[in-house]
Amino acid sequence: MRIKSIVARVLKARPLRVPNLFPRAEQPGDPRIFHFNAERQQVIADVVARVVDRHASSRAHVEYILNDAANSETRRLAGQKDDETAFELDRWRKLSRRIAKLSHAELTEELRKIVDHLASDIAGNFDTRVYRMTQHIVPGVLTGVMNPRALPRDLLQLQWTMLNQRLQAEGDIDKLKRLAQIGTLVLVPTHSSNLDSVALGYTLVREGLPPVVYGAGKNLFSNPVLSFFMHNLGAYRVDRRIRAQVYKDVLKTYSCLMLERGYHSLFFPGGTRSRSGMIERKVKLGLAGTAIEAFARNQVRGTPRPLFFVPVTINYALVLEAETLIADHLKGAGKARYIITDDESSQLDRMLAFTAKLRGLQSACVIRFADPIDPFCNPVDDNGQSLVPGGRTIDPGTYVRRGGVASVDAARDAGYTRELGEYLTAAYHRETVIMWTQLVAHLLYRYFVAETRGRDLFSRQRLRGEVEMPRQQLIEDIAHARNALLGLESEGRVRVDPSLRCETPAGLLETALDAWEGYHSTTVVERVGDRLRIEDPNLLLFYQNRLVPWAEELATDETMAAAREITALAGGV
Amino acid sequence: MTTDIAILGGGDFGWGLAAAATRTGKQVLLWSRRPQREATDSITVTTELERAALAELIIFAIPSIYVTEVAQQLATHIDGSHLLVHISRGIVGENLLSLTQVLRQQTPCRRIGALAGPVVAHALQQGKPSAAIIGSRFPEVQAAVRDALSSENFQVYATDDVLGVELASTVVGLLSLAIGYARHNGLHPSTLAMLVTRGLREASQLGVRLGARAETFHGLAGTGDLFAALAGDDRPELTVGARLAAGAATADAGTEAGTYIEGILGARWIASYLDRINCEMPVLRLMNEVFEGRMGGTEFFTRLMTLDVDGE
Numbered sequence: 001m002r003i004k005s006i007v008a009r010v011l012k013a014r015p016l017r018v019p020n021l022f023p024r025a026e027q028p029g030d031p032r033i034f035h036f037n038a039e040r041q042q043v044i045a046d047v048v049a050r051v052v053d054r055h056a057s058s059r060a061h062v063e064y065i066l067n068d069a070a071n072s073e074t075r076r077l078a079g080q081k082d083d084e085t086a087f088e089l090d091r092w093r094k095l096s097r098r099i100a101k102l103s104h105a106e107l108t109e110e111l112r113k114i115v116d117h118l119a120s121d122i123a124g125n126f127d128t129r130v131y132r133m134t135q136h137i138v139p140g141v142l143t144g145v146m147n148p149r150a151l152p153r154d155l156l157q158l159q160w161t162m163l164n165q166r167l168q169a170e171g172d173i174d175k176l177k178r179l180a181q182i183g184t185l186v187l188v189p190t191h192s193s194n195l196d197s198v199a200l201g202y203t204l205v206r207e208g209l210p211p212v213v214y215g216a217g218k219n220l221f222s223n224p225v226l227s228f229f230m231h232n233l234g235a236y237r238v239d240r241r242i243r244a245q246v247y248k249d250v251l252k253t254y255s256c257l258m259l260e261r262g263y264h265s266l267f268f269p270g271g272t273r274s275r276s277g278m279i280e281r282k283v284k285l286g287l288a289g290t291a292i293e294a295f296a297r298n299q300v301r302g303t304p305r306p307l308f309f310v311p312v313t314i315n316y317a318l319v320l321e322a323e324t325l326i327a328d329h330l331k332g333a334g335k336a337r338y339i340i341t342d343d344e345s346s347q348l349d350r351m352l353a354f355t356a357k358l359r360g361l362q363s364a365c366v367i368r369f370a371d372p373i374d375p376f377c378n379p380v381d382d383n384g385q386s387l388v389p390g391g392r393t394i395d396p397g398t399y400v401r402r403g404g405v406a407s408v409d410a411a412r413d414a415g416y417t418r419e420l421g422e423y424l425t426a427a428y429h430r431e432t433v434i435m436w437t438q439l440v441a442h443l444l445y446r447y448f449v450a451e452t453r454g455r456d457l458f459s460r461q462r463l464r465g466e467v468e469m470p471r472q473q474l475i476e477d478i479a480h481a482r483n484a485l486l487g488l489e490s491e492g493r494v495r496v497d498p499s500l501r502c503e504t505p506a507g508l509l510e511t512a513l514d515a516w517e518g519y520h521s522t523t524v525v526e527r528v529g530d531r532l533r534i535e536d537p538n539l540l541l542f543y544q545n546r547l548v549p550w551a552e553e554l555a556t557d558e559t560m561a562a563a564r565e566i567t568a569l570a571g572g573v
Numbered sequence: 574m575t576t577d578i579a580i581l582g583g584g585d586f587g588w589g590l591a592a593a594a595t596r597t598g599k600q601v602l603l604w605s606r607r608p609q610r611e612a613t614d615s616i617t618v619t620t621e622l623e624r625a626a627l628a629e630l631i632i633f634a635i636p637s638i639y640v641t642e643v644a645q646q647l648a649t650h651i652d653g654s655h656l657l658v659h660i661s662r663g664i665v666g667e668n669l670l671s672l673t674q675v676l677r678q679q680t681p682c683r684r685i686g687a688l689a690g691p692v693v694a695h696a697l698q699q700g701k702p703s704a705a706i707i708g709s710r711f712p713e714v715q716a717a718v719r720d721a722l723s724s725e726n727f728q729v730y731a732t733d734d735v736l737g738v739e740l741a742s743t744v745v746g747l748l749s750l751a752i753g754y755a756r757h758n759g760l761h762p763s764t765l766a767m768l769v770t771r772g773l774r775e776a777s778q779l780g781v782r783l784g785a786r787a788e789t790f791h792g793l794a795g796t797g798d799l800f801a802a803l804a805g806d807d808r809p810e811l812t813v814g815a816r817l818a819a820g821a822a823t824a825d826a827g828t829e830a831g832t833y834i835e836g837i838l839g840a841r842w843i844a845s846y847l848d849r850i851n852c853e854m855p856v857l858r859l860m861n862e863v864f865e866g867r868m869g870g871t872e873f874f875t876r877l878m879t880l881d882v883d884g885e
Contacts, residue, residue: 376653376683388681389648399653399683402713403629412684415710419683564851 029181031210032262036126039261047119047253051246052112059104062111069114069244070096076241111246118250124213124236131211167199168498170433171369173207175382176310179372180210182384183306184262186291187212189367190280190313190428191268193320197235200266200314203367213258214266215251215287255287259294262305269424273321275329277545278570279313279428282421289417292375296413299397299406306384306396309420311370311427315497317435318364318519319542326542330461366497370431375399376416377423429549433495434485436503440512441543442551443477444469444525448534450562457569461537468531471509478505481554488550545570576602576617578721579625581643582634583608583618586660589697590634591616593722596700602628626650630658630717632688633676636831637663638838640672644679652681656714658707660688662746663835664739669783669846671739673708686714687735689742690793691801693808697727704728706793708738730793737780737789743839744776744857745795746810749802750836751860753814758870768856768877769799774885775854779843782850810836817863818870840864855880 027034055065070092077089095110102110179185189200197214204211215238238251259265267288270280291307298305319325373379374396378386385393399416400406447469452460482505488494500508513532516524516539524540526533534540547554548570555563578594580587583605591601595615602617604625612618625631625647633640640661651657657680659672670678673685686709696703707718707729715731723729732738748769755765777790789795802808809832817833844861847854859876862868868876 378681388652389645389679392649392681394652394681396653398681401654404654409713411712415712416683418710 031180031264033126033211033213033264034128034131036124036213036263040123043254043257043261044116044119044123046257047250048112048115050253050257051115051119051249052108054249055111055246056104056108059107062104062107063099065246066095066099066107066110066114069246070099072243076243115246115250118247119254122215122236122238122251122254126211166364167203168366169203169207169369170366170495172371173209173369176209176369176372178382179306179308179380179384180264183308184259184291184294185210185212185264185372186259186288186307186309187264187266187312188269188288188309188424189266189311190274190432191270191272192274192277192314192325193316194273195316195320196268196273196314197266199365200312200367210264212264212266215255252287252290256290256294256297259291259307260297260305265291269421273325275325276570277319277322277326277329277542278548279425279432279546281425283424285417285421285424289413289420292413292416292420293408293410295375295396296400296406296408299400300408304397306380307375308372308380308384309375309424310372311424311431313366313368313370313428313431313433313495315366315368315433315435316364317437317497318515322539322542323520323522326538329542330458330538366433366435368431368433368495370427373423375420377419430493431495432546433497434500434547435497436500436508437512437515438543438546439481439485439500440474440478440509441524441540442547442554443474443481444532444534445537445540445544446551446555446559446562446566447474447477448537448540449565450559453561453565461541463534463537465526465533465535468528468533471527471530471532474532475505475509477559478508480556482508484554485550488553494550576600576624576627577630578602579604579628579631580634581622581625581631581647583610584634585694585698587634589694590632590660590722592698592700593724593727596724596726597721599721622646623650626655629654630656630721632718633657633659633661633672635661637661637665637672637835638831641665641675641679644676648680653683655680655682656684656686656711656717657682658686658688658709658714658718661835662689662743663839664743664842665838666842667845667849669740669842671736673735673739684711684714685709685735686711686718687739687742688718688729689738689798690730691798691806692727693801693806695807700724700726702726704730704793704797706730706732706738706797708732708735708789708794710735732789732792734786734789736783737785738794740776740780740783740785741773741790741792741795742798744772744779744843745798745802746832747836747840747843747857747860747864748772748799749808749810750814750817750832750864752802753811753816754818754863754870755814755874756811757815757818758874760874764874764877765803769803772856772860773799775857779847779852779854779857782852837864 056062073092074089074096077085077092099107176185187200189196193199197216201211203209214235216235218237218239218241236254239247255265255267267286269283269285269288271284271286274280288309291309295305295307371379374386376386376396376399378388378394378396381387381393386396388394397406400409400412448463448467449460451467452463455463482496482500485494485496486501489496499511503511513525513527520536520539522539523535526535544566548567551563551566552560577599579602580590580594581604583603587603587605588610591603594601595613598615600615600617602619602624603612604619604622606620608618608620610618619625622643631647631651633643635643637659640659640663657676659676661672664671665675671687673687676682676685686707688705688707690705692703692705695701704727705722707715709715709718709731710733712731719729719731751768751772752765755768760768773790773795777785777787777795780790781787802811805811809829813829813833813836840857840861841864844858847858856877859868859873863870863873
C-alpha cells in the first residue's frame with residue numbers, strides 16, 4: 001500500500017519518460033512537435049522570463065501577486081489535507097510570513113522560482129516513438145487509460161477496426177493538411193465527452209494530419225497509463241484547482257509561446273463538457289484566445305506566421321458519460337461540479353458496454369472539420385490567404401496594426417476574441433451533425449412535453465413510465481422531421497449524419513432503441529406492444545437537447561406548442 | 574497633406590462631424606456623391622470613395638438604408654487596419670441586423686463602432702455644447718473617435734455595448750417620429766410620457782434578448798437622446814412624424830426621405846421579428862401599424878390607452 005502510494009506520487013510528480021539514446025533525425029515537413037523536447041527548456045525559460053517581466057515592474061505589484069498566490073494556495077492546500085500537500089502548504093505559509101520583509105529583488109526571485117516550478121509542471125513532452133506506437137495501439141489505449149488495472153485482452157485486440165469504421169471524419173482534410181504546412185492550426189472543437197481528445201487525436205493520425213498539443217486536466221494525469229501517453233504526446237497539464245492569478249498567467253503564457261513557435265494546438269473553447277447535451281451557445285475561449293496574442297507577437301517580431309482556427313464538431317450517437325452529465329445539469333447551474341472525476345469514463349464496465357455497443361452501430365461518431373478561418377474570422381483560401389468580402393485576399397497582419405505598426409494589445413485582442421467566440425458558436429450550429437439517436441430522442445421528448453403540458457421541468461422529469469407514445473406516430477414524426485432536417489441541411493444550416501439520411505424511419509427508431517438499450521444503465525424507452533413507454537426522461541432530454549435550435553422548424557402545426565416549450569425550457573434560441 | 578479622418582456623407586450630419594473634427598485640429602476628407610458645399614482649409618471634399626481609405630478612421634454619416642451599398646463599394650479599398658464608425662439610426666432585415674454587423678459583413682474591418690446620443694447636426698456644425706456616446710468593443714475605436722471629435726463643446730462617452738447603443742438609437746428614432754406624430758395630434762404630455770417610456774422599456778427588453786445590456790438604454794443613446802427629442806431639437810424625425818400625422822406626402826429626397834424610409838423599415842422589421850419570436854411589445858407594434866398607414870391617430874391613441882397593462 002505504502003509503496004504503491006509512493007509510486008503513484010512519483011509518477012504524478014514526474015511522468016515517466018523513456019530515455020532516447022538515438023534521437024530521430026529531423027525530417028523536412030515534420031510537425032514542430034516532433035522536436036519539442038529539444039526546445040522544452042527554452043520554452044519554460046521564455047515563459048518564466050515573460051511572466052516575471054510582466055509582474056516585477058514595481059515592488060507593490062510583485063508583492064500583490066505573491067500574496068495572492070500564497071493566500072489562494074494556502075486555502076486550497078489546507079482544504080485538501082493530505083500528506084502530499086503538507087510540504088507545499090508549509091512552504092506557502094512560510095513565504096506568506098516573509099513577503100512583507102523582502103526587498104523588490106528578493107520578491108522577484110521568489111516569483112521567478114514559483115513561475116519556474118509552475119511552468120515545469122505544466123510543460124509537456126513529446127516522444128515520436130510513443131506517437132508511432134499509438135498509431136497501432138490506440139484502441140488499447142482508449143480503453144486501457146480508463147482503467148489500467150484491468151486491461152482485458154479482447155478489448156486490446158478487437159475493437160479498433162470496428163471503431164475505425166464507426167468513426168467518420170468529414171470536411172476538407174486535404175486543405176487542412178496544406179494549411180498545416182503553411183502555418184499553425186488551432187483546432188477548436190465542441191466538447192461533450194472525455195473521449196473527445198482521444199477520438200480527435202486518433203482521427204488526426206488516421207487522416208494524416210499532424211498531432212496537436214493540448215492542455216489536459218491534471219486529474220486525468222493521476223492515472224499512470226494515461227499520464228504516460230498524454231505526457232509523451234505533447235499534452236500539458238492544467239490544474240483547474242489552482243486559482244492563483246499567477247498560475248493562469250503562466251498557463252496562458254505557455255500556450256501563447258507554443259503557438260508563437262508554431263505548435264499546432266487544440267483547445268475546447270466551451271471549457272468543460274456540455275452538461276446538458278446542448279451545443280455550446282457561449283464560449284469563453286480562455287486559452288484559445290492566446291492564439292490572437294501569439295499571432296500579434298509574431299507580427300511585432302517581424303516573423304509573421306499564419307494561424308488558422310479550425311472549428312470542429314464532435315458528434316456522438318451515444319455519449320459515454322450521458323447519465324452523469326445530465327444528472328449534473330439538472331442539479332442546477334449553481335451546484336454543478338466543474339470537475340467530475342467519478343463519471344462513466346472511469347468505470348470499466350461502462351467503457352466495455354460502450355465499445356461493445358458501438359460495434360453494432362452504423363455510425364457512432366462523426367468528427368466534422370469546418371472551414372478554417374484566420375484569427376479574425378475571415379475564411380482562407382487553399383494557400384492560407386485571408387479572403388474578405390468581394391473575394392479579395394488581404395494581409396491578416398493589418399488587424400493588429402495602427403499607422404502601419406503592429407502591436408500587442410490585450411484590450412484590442414479581447415474584442416477580437418469576442419468576435420471569434422460568436423463566430424464559433426454560429427459555426428458549431430451550422431456544422432453540428434445531427435445523429436439519429438438525437439432525432440428520435442427529440443421526437444419522443446416533444447411528445448412527452450405535449451402530454452405533460454403545464455408541468456415544470458423537474459416534476460416532468462420525474463415522470464417515469466407514465467407516458468406512452470404510439471409507435472406509428474413516432475415513425476411518421478421521424479419521416480417528417482427528417483425531411484425538415486434535410487431541408488435545413490440544404491440551406492447550410494445544419495448537417496445530417498449519413499445513416500440518418502439513408503435509413504427508413506422505422507429502421508432509425510429500432511437502431512436508436514437498441515443503441516440505448518444495451519448501453520445505458522437505465523431503460524430509456526420500453527417497447528410495450530405498439531406503443532413506446534418513456535422510462536428515462538433525463539436521457540431523452542440529454543440527447544434531444546442537441547436539436548433545441550431547430551425544434552420549432554422541425555415541428556408541425558400540431559406539435560408547435562410543445563416545440564416552443566422545449567425552446568423556452570432551454571432558455572430560448 | 575495627411576488625412577486624419579474620413580467622413581462619408583455630405584448631408585448636415587456629415588458636415589457637422591467634419592466641423593467637430595476640424596475643431597480638434599484634424600484634417601478631414603469628406604466624401605459625397607454630389608457635394609453641395611465648398612471645401613475649406615481643413616476639409617477636403619471628394620466624390621471618389623477610394624480616397625477615404627487614406628484615413629484610418631472612417632465615419633459613415635449616411636442614412637442607414639444606404640450603408641450596405643456604400644460599405645460594399647468601400648470594402649475593396651480598405652483592410653483590417655481601418656476603424657469604421659457609423660452614426661445612422663436603423664437596423665436592417667429580418668434578423669434585426671445592426672449597422673455595425675452590416676459593416677462587419679460587408680467589409681474586412683473588425684474594429685467598428687456606432688456613435689449615437691442627443692447630438693444633432695446643426696449643434697455640431699455650430700459647436701454648441703452637446704454630447705454623444707461611442708459604442709465599440711474595441712477601446713482603440715473609442716479612443717480614436719474621442720481624439721477626432723471631442724472638444725470642450727463636445728463630450729464623447731464610451732461603452733462596449735455597441736448593440737445596445739444601436740438598438741437604443743434606432744428605437745429612439747422611431748419614438749421621435751411618434752413624438753412628432755403625437756404632438757401634431759395635440760397629445761397630452763402625460764400620454765406622450767407614457768408612450769415614450771413604455772416604448773423605450775420595450776426596446777430595452779428586446780435589446781436584452783438580442784444580447785445588449787438594459788442599462789445602455791438608460792444612457793445617452795436611449796433616455797438621453799429621447800429627452801432631446803422631447804425638448805424639441807431640430808431632428809428630422811420630428812418633422813417627418815408631424816407630416817405623417819397631417820397625412821401629407823413625405824419628401825421624396827434628401828435627409829427627410831431617408832429618415833422616413835429608415836423609420837418605416839425599422840418599425841416593420843421589429844414588428845415582424847416580434848411576430849417570429851412570439852413576443853408582445855404592444856407599443857412598438859402599434860407604432861408600426863401607424864407608420865404602415867394601417868392605423869390612424871385616433872385609433873392609435875385609443876389602443877395605447879386600452880392596452881392590457883400589468884406590472885411595469
